[in-house]
Amino acid sequence: MKEVKQSEAIANVSIPVSTKYTINVGRWIRGNNVDKAIAKLEKVAKKEVPLPMVTHKKDVSHKKGIAAGRFPVNVAEHVIKALKLVKSNAKHKGLDENKLLINEFIPNAVFSKNQKSKYKRGRQTYLKIGVVVEK
Numbered sequence: 001m002k003e004v005k006q007s008e009a010i011a012n013v014s015i016p017v018s019t020k021y022t023i024n025v026g027r028w029i030r031g032n033n034v035d036k037a038i039a040k041l042e043k044v045a046k047k048e049v050p051l052p053m054v055t056h057k058k059d060v061s062h063k064k065g066i067a068a069g070r071f072p073v074n075v076a077e078h079v080i081k082a083l084k085l086v087k088s089n090a091k092h093k094g095l096d097e098n099k100l101l102i103n104e105f106i107p108n109a110v111f112s113k114n115q116k117s118k119y120k121r122g123r124q125t126y127l128k129i130g131v132v133v134e135k
Contacts, residue, residue, distance in 0.1 A: 008103070009093050011086035011131045014110055020056035021072040022127055025079055026105035027054055034087050034100045034133060038080055045076040079129065086131045095135045104132040
């Protein structure tokens, strides 16, 4: 990531979630206020509002009010934790919490490992999410 300015706060979190849902979450909340983004994602986690699928939308059904959408509860909960972390980092830096805008949302694949269990087969992917907010 780039050098951090005085008016920015950053949070980097490694989480075990799907890459394609995280990309769509980033598109959906980028440019919003942090509190508004948390409220949106809490509605997704409660399955009240669907997440619009802009990319990776093959075989995704239409939802009411949008074209294609899903309810990725696991991704929403992990991104809410990351946004709360970046909010506390901004508070520690002395920035105004109410005026924070999400400037960048960067999902990067860190590593994936084989699941060695009797019933679970396949790979589990871990993402590193970089969230940059600016006042």
